[in-house]
Amino acid sequence: MDRHTSYTYWANCLVFGPLFLVLESVGRVQGFAMGMGPNAAGEALFWQIGIAGSHRGQGHGKSLAAALIRGIRQQGGRRVLVTIAEDNLVSRRLFEGCAFACNTRLVAVGPIPCMADDIQAETLYGFDLPPEAKCSEWRV
Numbered sequence: 001m002d003r004h005t006s007y008t009y010w011a012n013c014l015v016f017g018p019l020f021l022v023l024e025s026v027g028r029v030q031g032f033a034m035g036m037g038p039n040a041a042g043e044a045l046f047w048q049i050g051i052a053g054s055h056r057g058q059g060h061g062k063s064l065a066a067a068l069i070r071g072i073r074q075q076g077g078r079r080v081l082v083t084i085a086e087d088n089l090v091s092r093r094l095f096e097g098c099a100f101a102c103n104t105r106l107v108a109v110g111p112i113p114c115m116a117d118d119i120q121a122e123t124l125y126g127f128d129l130p131p132e133a134k135c136s137e138w139r140v
């Protein structure tokens, strides 16, 4: 996961506040998830999610992801986009689960364009958001 500057996180929170979520435990931040959008086509980017190592594998990633997707829907989003590095199996499984909870499948859109800097190659994936009533156990 790319680490951005504090300014970038602050700016994202300022503009897309409802799509900036943190996981707190005993007064400390142990995870976050953030998104951008939706754009005019109803597409929102699920930008980043991270859970502190000590808190992984306990369902917090799923809960945060479900909450963020609920937020995207509340902001009028109809489609979730996410980029995933090919070697990030956990992230891939997490988003496959998100799509499954929405009664749909994660579909590869294609590789992200070549960037000028040296970031890791990732693939863009997407899934549509159905009406709320059609979502399953993650209560996305």
Ligand SMILES: CC(C)(COP(=O)(O)OP(=O)(O)OC[C@H]1O[C@@H](n2cnc3c(N)ncnc32)[C@H](O)[C@@H]1OP(=O)(O)O)[C@@H](O)C(=O)NCCC(=O)NCCS
Pocket (backbone or CB within 6 Å): 001, 047, 048, 049, 050, 051, 052, 055, 056, 057, 058, 059, 060, 061, 062, 063, 088, 089, 090, 091, 093, 094, 097
């Ligand atoms: C990706 C990440 C946010 C998942 O958070 P988490 O709290 O550990 O995930 P959860 O416990 O909620 O599990 C969610 C799903 O991820 C998958 N998963 C979790 N741990 C896994 C593991 N060790 N191996 C394979 N899949 C795993 C499972 O599909 C799981 O769903 P399931 O329990 O219904 O099978 C966390 O691993 C992380 O912060 N990774 C580093 C940052 C990163 O790569 N972020 C994604 C790109 S921005």
